[in-house]
Each structure stands twice: as C-alpha cells, then as structure tokens.
Amino acid sequence: MGMTMSQKLLSMKAGRKVEPGEFLLLDVDVALANDITAPIAIRKFKEYGGIKVHDPDKIVIVPDHFVPNKDIKSAMQVKVLREFAREQGISKFFEVGRMGIEHVLLPEEGLVKSFDLVVGADSHTCTYGALGSFSTGVGSTDIAGVYLTGKAWLKVPRSILVRLKGELKEFVCAKDLILKIISVLGVNGANYKAMEFTGPALENLSMDGRFTVSNMVVEAGAKVGIFPVDEKTVEYEKERGIDVETFHQDEDAEYENVLEFNLNDLEPQVAYPYLPSNTKDITSAVKDEIRIDQVIIGSCTNGRIEDLRIAAKILKGREVAPWVRCIVIPGSQKVMKQALKEGLMDVFLDSNCAVSTPTCGPCLGGHMGVLAEGEVAVSTTNRNFVGRMGHPKSKIFLASPAVAAASAVKGYIADPRRI
Numbered sequence: 001m002g003m004t005m006s007q008k009l010l011s012m013k014a015g016r017k018v019e020p021g022e023f024l025l026l027d028v029d030v031a032l033a034n035d036i037t038a039p040i041a042i043r044k045f046k047e048y049g050g051i052k053v054h055d056p057d058k059i060v061i062v063p064d065h066f067v068p069n070k071d072i073k074s075a076m077q078v079k080v081l082r083e084f085a086r087e088q089g090i091s092k093f094f095e096v097g098r099m100g101i102e103h104v105l106l107p108e109e110g111l112v113k114s115f116d117l118v119v120g121a122d123s124h125t126c127t128y129g130a131l132g133s134f135s136t137g138v139g140s141t142d143i144a145g146v147y148l149t150g151k152a153w154l155k156v157p158r159s160i161l162v163r164l165k166g167e168l169k170e171f172v173c174a175k176d177l178i179l180k181i182i183s184v185l186g187v188n189g190a191n192y193k194a195m196e197f198t199g200p201a202l203e204n205l206s207m208d209g210r211f212t213v214s215n216m217v218v219e220a221g222a223k224v225g226i227f228p229v230d231e232k233t234v235e236y237e238k239e240r241g242i243d244v245e246t247f248h249q250d251e252d253a254e255y256e257n258v259l260e261f262n263l264n265d266l267e268p269q270v271a272y273p274y275l276p277s278n279t280k281d282i283t284s285a286v287k288d289e290i291r292i293d294q295v296i297i298g299s300c301t302n303g304r305i306e307d308l309r310i311a312a313k314i315l316k317g318r319e320v321a322p323w324v325r326c327i328v329i330p331g332s333q334k335v336m337k338q339a340l341k342e343g344l345m346d347v348f349l350d351s352n353c354a355v356s357t358p359t360c361g362p363c364l365g366g367h368m369g370v371l372a373e374g375e376v377a378v379s380t381t382n383r384n385f386v387g388r389m390g391h392p393k394s395k396i397f398l399a400s401p402a403v404a405a406a407s408a409v410k411g412y413i414a415d416p417r418r419i
Contacts, residue, residue, distance in 0.1 A: 002250025004159040006194035009134040029116040031146040035063035037121030044144035054150035062102040070367040100332025103127040103300035110240035130210035132229035159194040161255040164201035166264035171416040174209030175400035179269040183279035191221035208306035219276040271398035285413040294377040295408040302380035303331025312347040314405035321411030
C-alpha cells in the first residue's frame with residue numbers, strides 16, 4: 001500500500017515508513033511563536049531548567065497580535081520576546097517595521113519551505129502545508145519543549161483526500177473554496193486528520209490561494225492541510241533561492257474519505273455567525289439584506305497581494321458606504337510595498353478605507369477594529385465565534401476579499417459579481 005503525503009513527510013523525518021496512529025518524537029525544522037504564545041513558552045522553558053535553547057537558528061518569534069503595542073500589558077509581552085531573543089542569540093525575531101503577520105511573513109521570507117516539519121504556537125500554523133510541508137499548531141508548552149530539546153511529539157494522522165477540478169470564476173476566490181469545504185465537513189469533520197489536496201484544478205490555483213486554503217483547514221479540526229509540491233510550488237521556492245523537487249501522494253495511498261469539488265460550480269460563500277461551517281451561498285446573504293458596520297480585509301488568511309488586488313479591483317472608482325468602516329491590513333511590509341507600487345493604496349484611500357500596518361489586531365478582537373455591542377462585520381479573517389472580534393453581542397460574517405469589498409461599497413452583504 002502506498003503512502004499519503006502526510007505519511008511520506010513524516011517518514012522522511014523518521015527515517016523509516018510510518019503508519020497512521022503511530023506516535024513519533026521528531027526533530028523540528030522551524031519552531032514559531034508570537035507575542036501571545038511565546039511569553040508562556042519562554043516562562044515554561046525557564047521553569048523546566050532551560051538555560052540555552054537547543055538551536056536558536058530554528059526558532060522564529062514574530063510579535064503580530066497586539067502590535068504596534070496597544071497598551072502597557074502588550075508592550076510588556078513583546079519586551080519579554082525582545083529580551084529572550086537577544087539573550088539566546090535568536091536572529092529571527094521580527095521587530096515592528098520588519099515584521100508582518102506571521103503566516104504571511106514566514107513563507108514570503110523563505111523561513112519555511114517544502115518538506116519542513118514546522119510547529120507553531122498558533123493554530124493557523126497549518127498555513128505552510130501549501131508548500132508541501134508538515135506544518136501544525138501546538139501549545140506553548142510544546143514550544144518550550146522544542147526550545148529545550150529541538151524535538152516534538154506528533155501522532156501520524158489519517159488523511160482525507162480533497163480532489164479539485166474546474167477553475168474559479170471571476171470574483172470567486174480560494175476563500176470561497178475552503179469555506180465550502182468546511183461547510184461540508186463541519187467544524188469536527190477532520191479532527192486530527194490531514195487534509196490533502198489534489199486534482200487538475202491545482203494548475204490554476206495560485207500559491208496565495210493555496211495558503212488561504214491550508215490556513216483554514218484547522219477550522220474543520222484538521223491537523224494539517226497539505227498541497228503537493230508541483231511546478232507552481234517549485235517556482236515559488238526558486239524565487240526565494242530554495243531548490244525543491246516535485247512531491248505528491250502515491251496513487252495507491254489509502255484515504256479515510258475522499259471529497260470532490262468542481263470549482264466551475266462554486267459560488268461566493270458567506271459564513272454566518274457563529275461558526276466557520278455555517279456557510280451559505282452569497283445569494284442567501286443578499287436575500288437576507290444584512291446591513292453591516294465594518295469590513296476587515298486582511299489577516300493571515302487573506303492579507304496577501306492577490307487578496308488586495310481583488311479588493312482594489314472592486315473598490316476602484318467607488319466609495320465605501322458612509323455608515324461602514326472598511327479597514328485594509330496588508331499581511332507584511334513587502335505586501336504593503338507592492339500594493340503601494342501597484343497603486344492599490346491610492347484605490348483604498350480614495351475609497352475612504354483605513355489602511356493599517358501589518359497586524360492580527362482585529363481578527364482576535366485585540367485592537368485596530370474591535371466591534372461594539374450589536375455591530376455587524378464582514379471579515380476576511382478565519383473565525384467568527386461569539387465575541388471573537390469584540391462584544392459578545394456583535395456578529396461576524398466570514399467572506400472572501402471580493403465579497404468584503406463589494407459589501408463595504410453597498411453597506412450590506414453584497415455579491416461582487418453584481419456590484
């Protein structure tokens with residue numbers, strides 16, 4: 001019997017063939033933490049008797065959730081990171097002005113790559129599966145263990161194969177695809193499974209789109225979301241000075257479940273409160289005439305240049321509805337610079353959008369867009385739980401950059417194909 005992609009990747013790390021359900025203690029290639037999770041990991045590292053980290057070159061620390069710091073407490077959090085990085089000789093600490101949202105920044109800078117084993121104290125670390133890595137979120141105490149030993153415990157997951165055909169139509173995005181998949185699986189449908197993507201549609205699915213899809217597999221409970229390393233991936237890595245060979249699952253690999261989606265039939269999606277799986281076609285949202293107060297375009301899910309281009313295409317020559325706050329957050333300094341170069345920032349500002357430095361802030365109700373009681377937001381972020389973006393009586397509708405931009409203009413959730 002052949003192997004799935006997750007089996008193959010973990011077999012590479014173990015130096016032998018591994019089987020689903022098996023527990024492994026493996027060397028980690030990249031250990032990631034941020035300004036919320038790293039202080040806990042650092043404290044535990046010291047409680048466990050740690051004096052010097054196992055390998056400072058494999059540690060990445062990105063303050064991105066409450067930066068630029070919103071208050072004294074968040075400033076103290078980042079101070080802990082800064083001092084630890086200096087003390088331990090960790091060069092991959094990304095200060096404000098050099099940082100970005102972690103899951104946009106790391107692949108962009110070539111800090112994660114195909115075939116890596118990546119663990120991160122952030123649930124959306126699964127993003128890097130788009131590169132063909134085994135990349136997953138863990139707890140802060142697990143990261144402390146990596147600081148001490150360079151290793152992490154993992155259970156080999158069983159896999160779900162997602163076969164894609166067809167091509168996304170204009171203003172239908174990768175975000176719509178992953179929302180549709182989550183609606184089919186439910187929030188528990190892939191618990192501790194690997195979701196593996198294949199099919200002829202990958203030829204037309206960009207790397208930015210793949211990052212979006214892998215980013216949100218955790219919303220179905222998945223441990224990882226892995227794409228094959230194809231020519232598109234090879235070219236992306238080559239641009240960063242990384243040479244990789246193609247990689248995919250074996251033809252006779254055994255999967256627990258197989259899902260098939262035709263992208264030609266996919267409509268824009270909207271995830272209603274209070275779960276990412278509570279997803280409906282845009283026609284339902286338009287029919288419901290949902291008036292909104294705020295739009296967020298950005299995050300580790302949709303803060304890449306392709307996302308900003310889509311939003312700008314809709315916003316160009318139009319203005320945000322007078323009762324709506326539209327906040328645009330590029331995922332990194334490089335994304336912001338590219339958006340400036342392409343004139344996208346002019347479009348956003350002319351449309352009366354507010355533009356922020358890279359931050360996770362509003363996604364978790366931290367800052368830069370917290371919702372008041374009764375307010376309604378359309379957001380390109382990844383979670384719409386009760387109180388996720390502010391007041392527990394606010395509401396979040398998850399959508400693509402296209403739906404978000406169209407809704408900002410109309411003041412109601414709108415179909416980007418009919419604006």
